[in-house]
Amino acid sequence: MLTSSRRQLLASGGMIIMLSVIAVFVATWFGPATERMLTVFFISLTAVVGIGVYSGNSGILSFGHVAFMGIGAYASSLLTVPAALKGATLPGLSTWLAAVELTLIPATLIAMVFTAVVALAVGAAISKLEGSAATIATLGLLIIVHGVIIGWRDVTRGAQSFFGVPRVTDLVTAAAFCVVALFLARLYRDSSSGLRLRAGRENAIAAGAVGVRIRWERLISFVLSAAIMALAGAMMAHFLGAFSPKKFYFNDTFLLLAMLIVGGMSTVTGAITGAVVITLVTEVLRRLESGFSIGVFDVPPIFGTAQIGIGLIILLAMFRKVDGLAGLKEWEERVLPRTTLLAPAALPPVGARDVLSGKGLTRQFGGLTAVDDVSIQILPGQIVGLIGPNGSGKTTLLNMLSGILTPTEGQILHGGRDLTGLSSPDIADQGIARTFQNIRLFANLTVYQNVLVAALSTHRGKDAVARAQTALDWLDVMKHAAADAGTLSYGDQRRVEIARALACQPQVLFLDEPAAGMNREETDALMEILRRLSADLGISVLLVDHDLELINQLSDRIMVLNEGRMIAQGSPKEIRRNKAVIEAYLGTGRENEN
Incomplete structure (x- = not known):
């Protein structure tokens, strides 16, 4: 059951499609450099939305979801790398996995299912934890998965680059997958399950008293968010063509969480807003990182300018906009508030017979x-x-x-x-x-x-x-x-x-x-x-x-x-x-x- 009005959902879906189409046309007009930047943006936005499905609705900040992105990247790549190349570079790979060679979409779907199964096992434990304990557990998840990827050399090539992945994620593909992820996140937020989880985020004791099984709802969101992260990971792997375990570790975790926090954890609108702001700031600061001139003054290169700038933006957001730039409401909930309700019916007598x-x-x-x-x-x-x-x-x-x-x-x-x-x-x-x-x-x-x-x-x-x-x-x-x-x-x-x-x-x-x-x-x-x-x-x-x-x-x-x-x-x-x-x-x- 969906708890938002139909016109709100239609407005949200229409806006997502319209903005995506406009962005693709604008990037195509400006050329390959802009196309590449926007492709990375769509992949990053997919990942931010994936984290938001869990963290935004449950109120538990997750440092570990980039691990699922890594699992999705490696799992999908193992299914799409040419069989001959796998035989030459991964001699210890099992026979059936070495022989399989799929296209992007089926490989991505299999990677999402596999990642969801992993998330189900992990989430069954994490969903029992509250607050900071759950957050620390997700950090442990990130470290453990990173260690497994490095240690499982027969499958992942360890700390070395995993190469030979078909580079088939173009701008249109990234935009299409991103739109799907945004739809999933938006529909989940206003589903019965999403509403129950948001109630648990607001007050867990009161939610339990009206029948909300918070652990179960957290587990549902954890698995769904992991699947979306796997989608982002598969897109990233097939965009880069070669990657290493450090791609799915602390640096990307920091960047994606910055997008989520700055824009607002609680909404899809916030995820989009944060991704836009951080992407633009990052692109500007990276161009200034190598040094620049202001009139007669030369500013020397400053390593880490982008990270410093993002950190300052997070601090500013925490001081001025605690709930993020987009706040706690979707844009269409503000513009198109729900005003019509059905006429109330008579409550049936309970006829309590039990002492x-x-x-x-x-x-x-x-x-x-x-x-x-x-x-x-x-x-x-x-x-x-x-x-x-x-x-x-x-x-x-x-x-x-x-x-x-x-x-x-x-x-x-x-x-x-x-x-x-x-x-x-x-x-x-x-x-x-x-x-x-x-x-x-x-x-x-x-x-x-x-x-x-x-x-x-x-x-x-x-x-x-x-x-x-x-x-x-x-x-x-x-x-x-x-x-x-x-x-x-x-x-x-x-x-x-x-x-x-x-x-x-x-x-x-x-x-x-x-x-x-x-x-x-x-x-x-x-x-x-x-x-x-x-x-x-x-x-x-x-x-x-x-x-x-x-x-x-x-x-x-x-x-x-x-x-x-x-x-x-x-x-x-x-x-x-x-x-x-x-x-x-x-x-x-x-x-x-x-």
């Missing part, structure tokens, strides 16, 4: 016991209030019930199914959704995308668009659908977060301080919505809040935590009269005064 219970739940952090032997039960269609002083363990209990934390002891059951130890996406699949004490929206995605990603990630994405738009309508935030979630007021962000949880079509809904930041009028409107969720849809609600008036008016039953222990539970009237609750909130001295 959610936690038995003897305990959670320890080192020597600190945050929750101590707490048992909880939520009946179908019931609104249960959970209150307690700050630090009493309320959010920790919710985190255990929603799969973010695993209980140190105890058991979680839903309709007889044991949920203890399941991950948060698995918990979401069981019909349990939640909001957070500190708002965890996907700030750089639109309100509609925030809610849609939840619908796409639960119930196998069935009726996702209808569920998303109906949830927006229920919480009265449809008018903000096209706005970035991070730009809304605090109260509206709270409503969007509830709408996102509602789009999961849950049987049980955990709300952690949903009225925080709202005025009395907004709180009253929220109370009416929550009553309707329970009465009309049959959704069970576990409500945590410090607004005791809200808790008392909404709750069928209230549970009270203090210092990690359950000290009372009962009807609102019973809780108001409970001495242990009065003591926990007011203190022993205040109680004695009364």
Whole structure:
């Protein structure tokens, strides 16, 4: 499923084709030198887009993707080098590989598949890592692949040049392959998988809570990006005709990452912008590298001028344009924002029939016991209030019930199914959704995308668009659908977060301080919505809040935590009269005064 409007995708595709055709005609007009420069540009842009598919959508900077470019170059070249030349220069090559001799396109496709298989094996491990650990792992990948290429002399000629590759990558071929890569990257970004991965980039905990399996989505993007890098590598090999392992090492990594960072990691527009800027700057500075004159002054040759210039551009971009020159949005998303949505449908009653219970739940952090032997039960269609002083363990209990934390002891059951130890996406699949004490929206995605990603990630994405738009309508935030979630007021962000949880079509809904930041009028409107969720849809609600008036008016039953222990539970009237609750909130001295 594609999450962008058709006119946005058509505008993007049309612009890519138009600019590519214009560039080819202009280069042909200016002659061979310009053709060569533009051919290298198209190959570099393909590689930048390949890195962006993973790094831009996941938020994890990869230093290792040039390794896949090298694998693609060697794999495709082994299939296209004339058999006679392979027999003479690579005597240790296996018989079948020495005899095969393919043209560029089939050799490139085979190289892409082979590289994707390698990426699948590597990505299965890297996708489990987070942040800087994943980045360092990709650097290790680059070094390891470089070492293997040098050491596998019977196949790669080691550190020596691999020569005899047919030079069949011309300007038109490079432009055509680049257009294909740009289309793949653009379609992936706005596919269901791409949207889920971007949600994980924005906030991994919140994404998991609405059913996004982040490791799986990272693996998909890692494999796809590796295949695109292999395409770039095959084009480069068949453009140069001869290359060595150092071609696919730190120098090219630095250059390609500079293009990605300067233009903007998050978009195809950014990849194109960065590639254009860095290519132009590099060409100018290389011409100045051998020295130049300014009037009567002669500037001597300065080795590494291009690298110095690129480094300065990166620093300038980091200071002035942290998100890159193109920002976080595709150009057509700015020019042609999505304004039309389908009419919302009625949410079907959930008809929750299963009891959610936690038995003897305990959670320890080192020597600190945050929750101590707490048992909880939520009946179908019931609104249960959970209150307690700050630090009493309320959010920790919710985190255990929603799969973010695993209980140190105890058991979680839903309709007889044991949920203890399941991950948060698995918990979401069981019909349990939640909001957070500190708002965890996907700030750089639109309100509609925030809610849609939840619908796409639960119930196998069935009726996702209808569920998303109906949830927006229920919480009265449809008018903000096209706005970035991070730009809304605090109260509206709270409503969007509830709408996102509602789009999961849950049987049980955990709300952690949903009225925080709202005025009395907004709180009253929220109370009416929550009553309707329970009465009309049959959704069970576990409500945590410090607004005791809200808790008392909404709750069928209230549970009270203090210092990690359950000290009372009962009807609102019973809780108001409970001495242990009065003591926990007011203190022993205040109680004695009364």
